[in-house]
Amino acid sequence: MLKISKKADYALMALQHIASVQFGDVTPGRVVNTKEIAEEYNIPLELLAKVLQALAKNGMIDSHNGPKGGYLLARSARHITIAQILESIEGPLGITDCSHEKEGEICMQREHCNIRTPLLKVQDSIYQLLNNMTLQDMLGGTPLITIQSAATQGVER
Amino acid sequence: MLKISKKADYALMALQHIASVQFGDVTPGRVVNTKEIAEEYNIPLELLAKVLQALAKNGMIDSHNGPKGGYLLARSARHITIAQILESIEGPLGITDCSHEKEGEICMQREHCNIRTPLLKVQDSIYQLLNNMTLQDMLGGTPLITIQSAATQGVER
DNA sequence: TACATCGGAGATCATTATAGTCCCCGATTA
DNA sequence: TAATCGGGGACTATAATGATCTCCGATGTA
Numbered sequence: 183m184l185k186i187s188k189k190a191d192y193a194l195m196a197l198q199h200i201a202s203v204q205f206g207d208v209t210p211g212r213v214v215n216t217k218e219i220a221e222e223y224n225i226p227l228e229l230l231a232k233v234l235q236a237l238a239k240n241g242m243i244d245s246h247n248g249p250k251g252g253y254l255l256a257r258s259a260r261h262i263t264i265a266q267i268l269e270s271i272e273g274p275l276g277i278t279d280c281s282h283e284k285e286g287e288i289c290m291q292r293e294h295c296n297i298r299t300p301l302l303k304v305q306d307s308i309y310q311l312l313n314n315m316t317l318q319d320m321l322g323g324t325p326l327i328t329i330q331s332a333a334t335q336g337v338e339r
Numbered sequence: 340m341l342k343i344s345k346k347a348d349y350a351l352m353a354l355q356h357i358a359s360v361q362f363g364d365v366t367p368g369r370v371v372n373t374k375e376i377a378e379e380y381n382i383p384l385e386l387l388a389k390v391l392q393a394l395a396k397n398g399m400i401d402s403h404n405g406p407k408g409g410y411l412l413a414r415s416a417r418h419i420t421i422a423q424i425l426e427s428i429e430g431p432l433g434i435t436d437c438s439h440e441k442e443g444e445i446c447m448q449r450e451h452c453n454i455r456t457p458l459l460k461v462q463d464s465i466y467q468l469l470n471n472m473t474l475q476d477m478l479g480g481t482p483l484i485t486i487q488s489a490a491t492q493g494v495e496r
Numbered sequence: 497t498a499c500a501t502c503g504g505a506g507a508t509c510a511t512t513a514t515a516g517t518c519c520c521c522g523a524t525t526a
Numbered sequence: 527t528a529a530t531c532g533g534g535g536a537c538t539a540t541a542a543t544g545a546t547c548t549c550c551g552a553t554g555t556a
Contacts, residue, residue: 183429184341188515191435193456225448235533239415248524249530264461272340275349276543288380293389296359297351300477304421304468308341312463320457334511345544372502386545392504405553406501 190271192225192233197267198320199223200243201259205321215252231269241268259321265312275312277305347428349382349390355426355477356380357400358416362478372409390428397427416478422469432469434462 199222216234220227234253238245242262243253257264269275276282278301280289289295327335351419357371358381373391377384391410394403398417400410412419416422433439435458446452 183343183347183423183433184434184498185436186340186434187513188436190340191448194454194458195448195452202453207457217531223451226516228518230532231532238532245532246524247522247530247532249526251524251531253532268340275340277341277343280347281344291348291352294380295352296355297477298346300472301351307468308465311461311468314458315461320454346540373504383545385547388503389505389545395503402503403553404501404503404551405555407554408502408552410503 184277186268187272189229189233189236190268192223192230193237193267193271194264194320195219195225196230196234197242197255197262197317199256200253201317201321204255205259211253211268213250213252214244218252229263237267237270240266242267242270255317258318260279260316260318262317263313264315264317264320265309267317268312275309277308279303281305297322341434344429346386346390346393349380349387349422349426350394350428351477352376352380352382353387353391354394354399354412354419354474355411358474359445360476361412362416368411370407370409370411372405375409376388382415393425394427397423399424399427412474415475417473419474419477420470420476421472421477422466423473425469432462432466434458434465438462 196219199219203209203212203214204208210310216231217227219234220230221224234245237243238253244256245251245253250257265275274282278298280295280298281302283289292298356387360369360371367414373388376382376391377387377423380438391400391402393401395410398413401413402408402410422432431439435455437449438459439453440446449455485486
């Protein structure tokens with residue numbers, strides 16, 4: 183349950199790769215193209231292309247056309263949160279259907295629904311968790327500590 | 340993203356209803372049948388039946404056959420966690436495909452996967468969140484406080 | 497003991513979401 | 527000016543979900 187899509191997985195892998203290249207010691211600032219990532223991680227090229235396009239549209243990365251083109255992080259890895267990445271691919275977080283009801287949509291259970299409020303609180307907590315962990319946290323060697331502090335911060339807000 | 344299924348929604352509504360009847364002031368201890376819940380919350384009867392059967396199989400509720408039959412909580416509402424309920428319906432929590440890899444299943448990205456470890460930490464945090472909130476917490480009037488403490492506890496473990 | 501009422505369970509179907517593919521375009525740069 | 531890149535639309539296959547139908551066995555009660 184609560185599984186994220188393959189596309190979201192690919193997005194995280196790709197961003198992690200781009201970040202590690204861009205801020206690594208070997209070739210800092212190098213532009214990374216789709217093919218390189220697809221081959222490195224065994225991701226279908228054209229599917230990854232869609233994912234990266236979505237990330238670019240949502241301002242996570244900047245794209246560069248033409249030969250030697252590719253992608254760069256749009257901002258520092260510490261200012262890109264996991265929540266932002268996932269939402270770029272899968273849309274807004276919503277553990278229930280009624281999280282984002284549009285005009286005209288009516289929940290059949292709404293009249294006597296007894297779980298809406300508590301579920302929205304759970305959703306908030308999960309969001310804080312994801313929004314307080316950044317791409318930077320996925321790069322380093324102490325992910326556990328980082329996540330723990332993130333979770334705590336999320337709750338204390 | 341991270342949406343739970345309608346079935347899981349129904350399960351939460353049904354258990355909340357059963358708990359409130361069983362421990363309420365009006366008819367404490369009364370057995371609740373499927374039809375009653377389905378009509379109260381506009382849930383398709385036969386789908387709800389499946390959900391309740393699954394909950395019974397997983398030890399969340401006890402079933403009673405025959406006329407005047409129905410369901411009762413198998414234990415107190417404070418010992419039934421949201422995680423247990425959701426897992427009864429949707430299976431184990433796993434935000435990534437590789438969370439529960441069985442023999443013979445191989446992740447194509449495993450060899451160079453750079454996100455597995457941090458994602459499993461995120462998953463743990465979410466699990467703690469869900470496992471520290473109980474059905475009891477969904478009944479009362481202070482769900483926010485309960486969830487917050489749950490999140491904090493989950494992290495501190 | 498007959499019967500209406502309940503849950504248990506399997507098969508089936510429609511709809512939607514996901515994963516992946518194919519093709520063509522425009523931008524860029526060597 | 528040609529090869530290399532991203533942008534984007536259409537498309538297909540497969541799986542998951544939501545829902546329905548049918549039949550069975552258990553059980554309380556008239």
